[in-house]
C-alpha cells in the first residue's frame with residue numbers, strides 16, 4: 001500500500017490532508033480524528049478527547065478494542081488506535097478498513113464512557129455541528145482536528161478577512177517604530193559581538209524582528225509593506241552593526257568620544273586602504289548574517305501580517321467539514337477572500 005495512493009483516495013472522498021501528505025483529517029460517527037500512515041499496512045487513528053478517562057475506563061476500552069482486533073493507547077486526552085490493513089489491498093479497501101476501525105473504536109469508546117471531541121475550542125461549548133483544524137502553540141500536538149460550531153469559525157474568518165480589507169494602520173508611525181526596533185536589535189548585537197567577538201545569526205534575527213514588531217507596536221499598516229520595511233531596516237541595521245562595533249571599539253578600548261570615533265571612520269575610509277577593506281569585509285559578513293537572521297524569522301513576520309492571518313484562517317477553514325463529512329454550505333455575509341485560499 002503506497003502512502004500517496006491512500007492519501008489521494010482520502011482526498012477523492014473529500015477529506016482534507018496536509019500538503020506534506022503526513023496527516024489526513026477525517027470524521028467518523030461525527031467524531032474528528034487524524035489518520036497517519038505509520039508504514040507498511042499499519043495506520044494510526046488519533047483522537048482527542050474532551051476529558052481524561054479514568055484508569056478503569058482505559059482498561060475497559062483497551063480490552064474491548066483488542067477483542068475487536070484493534071490496538072489502542074490512551075495517554076491523557078489522546079487516544080491512538082492502530083488499524084492493520086490486509087496485505088495487498090487497494091487504496092479504496094485500505095481507506096474503508098481504517099474508517100471501519102475508527103467507527104468501531106468510537107462505538108466501543110462511547111460504550112465505555114469515553115468523551116470524544118464535541119467541545120468547540122473557540123467558545124468552550126458543546127453541541128457542535130462541524131469539525132475543523134485547530135492550532136494552539138501550548139497544545140501537545142499543536143495541530144488538532146476538533147469539533148467546532150460553524151457559527152464560531154465563520155465569525156472568526158470574517159474578522160480576519162475584515163482586518164485584511166479594512167487595515168487602518170499608519171505608515172509614518174510604523175516606520176518610526178521599525179527604526180527604533182531595528183536600533184534596539186543592533187545595540188544588542190553590538191554588545192554581544194563586542195563582548196564575545198562572535199556573531200550569531202539567531203541574534204541577528206532580532207534586527208528584523210525588532211523592526212517588524214516596532215512597526216506593529218506603533219500601529220503601522222499590517223500588509224506586505226510591514227515585511228518590506230523590516231527587510232530594508234535590516235539592511236540598514238547591518239551597516240549600523242558594522243560601524244557600531246567599530247565605534248564601540250574606539251570609545252571603549254581607546255577612550256575616543258563618539259564624535260572622534262566618527263571622524264576616525266571618515267578618515268580611515270578615505271585615507272587608509274587596509275581600514276576601508278576591513279570595514280568592507282565586516283560589512284559583507286554582517287549583511288550575510290543579518291540576511292540569515294531574516295530567513296530565520298520571515299515565517300513569523302508573514303504570519304503576523306493581516307494578509308498572513310487571513311490566509312492562515314483560510315487554510316484552517318479549508319479543513320472545515322460537517323459532522324457527516326460533507327462540505328459546509330457557503331456562509332452568508334462573508335468578505336470575499338478568494339485571494340487567501342492558497343495552501
Ligand SMILES: [Zn+2]
Pocket residue numbers: 120121122123124125148149152
Ligand atoms: Zn463554538
